[in-house]
Amino acid sequence: MKYIGIDIGGMSIKAGIVLDNGEIIAKKTVVTDAKNEQKTVSDIACLIKSILEENNISKDDIVGVGIGSPGSVYDEKGIIRYSCNLNFKNTPLVKLLKDATGIDNIKVSNDANCAALGETLFGAGKGAKNSVMLTLGTGVGTGIIVDGKLLTGNHSAGAEGGHITINLGGPVCGCGKKGHLEAYASATALMEQVKVAIAKHPDSLLSKRAAEEGVHGKLVFDCKDAGDKVAEAVVKRYLKYVGIGLVNYANIFYPEVLIIGGGISNQGDNIIKPLQRYVSRNVYGAEYNPKIKVVAATLKNDAGIVGAACLVM
Amino acid sequence: MKYIGIDIGGMSIKAGIVLDNGEIIAKKTVVTDAKNEQKTVSDIACLIKSILEENNISKDDIVGVGIGSPGSVYDEKGIIRYSCNLNFKNTPLVKLLKDATGIDNIKVSNDANCAALGETLFGAGKGAKNSVMLTLGTGVGTGIIVDGKLLTGNHSAGAEGGHITINLGGPVCGCGKKGHLEAYASATALMEQVKVAIAKHPDSLLSKRAAEEGVHGKLVFDCKDAGDKVAEAVVKRYLKYVGIGLVNYANIFYPEVLIIGGGISNQGDNIIKPLQRYVSRNVYGAEYNPKIKVVAATLKNDAGIVGAACLVM
Numbered sequence: 001m002k003y004i005g006i007d008i009g010g011m012s013i014k015a016g017i018v019l020d021n022g023e024i025i026a027k028k029t030v031v032t033d034a035k036n037e038q039k040t041v042s043d044i045a046c047l048i049k050s051i052l053e054e055n056n057i058s059k060d061d062i063v064g065v066g067i068g069s070p071g072s073v074y075d076e077k078g079i080i081r082y083s084c085n086l087n088f089k090n091t092p093l094v095k096l097l098k099d100a101t102g103i104d105n106i107k108v109s110n111d112a113n114c115a116a117l118g119e120t121l122f123g124a125g126k127g128a129k130n131s132v133m134l135t136l137g138t139g140v141g142t143g144i145i146v147d148g149k150l151l152t153g154n155h156s157a158g159a160e161g162g163h164i165t166i167n168l169g170g171p172v173c174g175c176g177k178k179g180h181l182e183a184y185a186s187a188t189a190l191m192e193q194v195k196v197a198i199a200k201h202p203d204s205l206l207s208k209r210a211a212e213e214g215v216h217g218k219l220v221f222d223c224k225d226a227g228d229k230v231a232e233a234v235v236k237r238y239l240k241y242v243g244i245g246l247v248n249y250a251n252i253f254y255p256e257v258l259i260i261g262g263g264i265s266n267q268g269d270n271i272i273k274p275l276q277r278y279v280s281r282n283v284y285g286a287e288y289n290p291k292i293k294v295v296a297a298t299l300k301n302d303a304g305i306v307g308a309a310c311l312v313m
Numbered sequence: 314m315k316y317i318g319i320d321i322g323g324m325s326i327k328a329g330i331v332l333d334n335g336e337i338i339a340k341k342t343v344v345t346d347a348k349n350e351q352k353t354v355s356d357i358a359c360l361i362k363s364i365l366e367e368n369n370i371s372k373d374d375i376v377g378v379g380i381g382s383p384g385s386v387y388d389e390k391g392i393i394r395y396s397c398n399l400n401f402k403n404t405p406l407v408k409l410l411k412d413a414t415g416i417d418n419i420k421v422s423n424d425a426n427c428a429a430l431g432e433t434l435f436g437a438g439k440g441a442k443n444s445v446m447l448t449l450g451t452g453v454g455t456g457i458i459v460d461g462k463l464l465t466g467n468h469s470a471g472a473e474g475g476h477i478t479i480n481l482g483g484p485v486c487g488c489g490k491k492g493h494l495e496a497y498a499s500a501t502a503l504m505e506q507v508k509v510a511i512a513k514h515p516d517s518l519l520s521k522r523a524a525e526e527g528v529h530g531k532l533v534f535d536c537k538d539a540g541d542k543v544a545e546a547v548v549k550r551y552l553k554y555v556g557i558g559l560v561n562y563a564n565i566f567y568p569e570v571l572i573i574g575g576g577i578s579n580q581g582d583n584i585i586k587p588l589q590r591y592v593s594r595n596v597y598g599a600e601y602n603p604k605i606k607v608v609a610a611t612l613k614n615d616a617g618i619v620g621a622a623c624l625v626m
Contacts, residue, residue, distance in 0.1 A: 072598060072601060081601050082601070129467070130466060130467050130471075142565075144565075146459055146464060147462075149460075151459060151566070152567075153443060153565075153566050153567030153568065154442070154443050154567050154568060154569050154602075154603065154605075155567065155602050155603055156567075157567035157598055157601070157602040158443075158564070158565060158566050158567035158568075159565065159567075160564045160565070160567075160597040160598065161564065161565050163564045163597040164477070164561040164564055164565065165479050165557050165560070165561055166478050166479065166480075166481065167479075167480055167481045168479065168480045168483075168557070170481075175597055177595060244478050244481070247478070248477040248478055248561075251471070251473045251474065251476045251477055252455075252457075252466075252471060252472065252473070252474050252477065252565070253464070253466050253471050254465075254466030254467050254468065254469075254470035254471035254472075254473075255466065255467060255471075256467050282490060284473040284476040284488055285385060285470055285473065288385060288394050288395070288470070289467075289468050289470040290467065290468055292467075
């Protein structure tokens with residue numbers, strides 16, 4: 001069987017034709033016209049038509065189209081409630097695309113949900129029936145799979161798992177509330193933690209290299225690998241914050257696997273090994289239950305396409 | 314249709330015959346012989362037989378038997394892994410009871426799970442497809458319903474939701490880790506908070522009445538109602554802790570309803586109104602989504618029997 005997965009991003013919209021085993025047999029990308037809602041919808045419709053045509057596949061030969069979108073998505077109604085980056089506002093995306101393409105089986109979900117679904121079915125969590133994926137980026141996105149199904153909550157308003165309090169009165173989160181996991185464990189939060197360390201330790205390697213290269217995502221890990229104790233301390237503390245988030249989710253869901261996504265996951269064992277140790281030591285009832293595996297996402301840039309296609313599998 | 318619900322407690326084992334509408338038409342109780350595992354199992358078997366006999370119901374006329382047990386339960390295997398109060402240790406309760414009673418459809422789950430299921434189907438959460446119940450007692454128990462089904466996690470090891478960190482480095486929880494919700498929001502934690510306030514404010518009404526009555530569960534609420542500012546401050550802060558737990562669960566699950574159980578829930582609107590305000594103000598995306606209702610459990614002492622029966626409905 002063949003499925004189409006669409007990954008809507010702020011910069012580009014990617015489409016792929018996906019097989020039952022998660023393999024992408026064709027890809028096509030267009031630049032996102034983020035300011036114009038109608039243009040975005042029409043671009044997606046054209047992308048679907050052209051990827052089918054170019055690969056000599058009739059629309060009757062695909063099972064359906066799955067779409068991953070940033071922002072707040074009302075899955076059951078096929079509506080994008082809002083998406084800051086894309087100018088969607090209560091956009092009935094599924095209905096508009098059904099009308100424009102004549103394809104009847106179209107579904108949409110939040111992009112973090114799609115990534116978790118893709119990773120769980122075909123990536124780092126393959127074989128798991130229960131998983132939680134934390135995507136550490138600008139914010140902390142969560143995608144949660146329970147018994148093989150996406151957990152979305154009433155009105156698809158759940159799985160906003162970056163917004164759980166882990167420290168009363170802690171730093172202000174992007175959402176305006178204090179002490180949320182996102183304010184400690186996002187890539188943005190790590191950058192802030194690096195900046196504080198630089199100001200405190202102007203003679204550190206971290207500080208010197210930041211002056212040359214600027215504060216980028218890999219900097220603190222590179223400096224730690226080069227033996228800088230200040231960078232090591234920042235990474236250690238940051239991973240503890242991520243670990244606390246993981247353990248909270250482990251104690252609620254006891255999944256087979258916890259998946260780390262986002263650019264930081266490229267650090268591989270550098271972060272996965274200490275996170276695995278932290279989870280194994282701190283999860284409730286670990287002595288009586290199977291080990292929960294901590295893994296890095298593996299689908300990388302394809303996660304969006306594959307995960308979206310999973311919505312109609 | 315008729316179902317049997319069994320509620321195993323440290324003091325007594327209660328059985329009830331329950332109808333499809335959640336109504337209990339007969340009840341029977343025996344004292345728990347907590348020290349003797351085999352005796353407990355045999356007592357439950359006898360309880361099932363005698364409640365059927367006394368009500369002239371054949372075992373073929375019941376759909377099945379559901380059992381709620383304290384401790385760590387492996388639902389799918391029908392095993393009680395351990396239960397401090399009951400001397401169960403990897404006890405294959407379901408198999409033993411099937412053999413003893415000849416009834417084939419027997420299921421078991423944790424008692425907090427059963428209470429949440431009962432309250433969601435027939436009590437405070439009636440009509441909801443998604444709910445989270447916090448039982449505020451010696452610890453903080455959680456029961457979670459997703460799309461009408463109990464969330465139990467891999468090996469039924471999940472839903473240990475009292476053990477989520479809400480405050481880095483906070484007070485030590487019953488499980489030995491720091492800063493868990495249970496260490497702030499259990500009835501035990503409230504008593505501790507009351508004791509600290511008494512020591513700090515020896516002239517308060519709270520302090521005077523504690524000297525007369527001892528520190529009991531209702532004391533701080535009674536003193537608050539009598540106008541004591543110290544008690545008022547303790548209650549206010551305690552409810553904020555409970556509120557933080559509720560909002561964490563709301564942001565993960567976005568259920569229709571959050572249910573408060575345990576003795577403290579008898580305070581009714583005294584606690585439900587401020588908790589509702591706290592949740593409505595702090596839940597993520599509240600402006601775009603339906604209000605999450607905060608309610609007090611209504612089944613009270615019957616929750617265990619009704620909820621256990623729900624396991625086989």
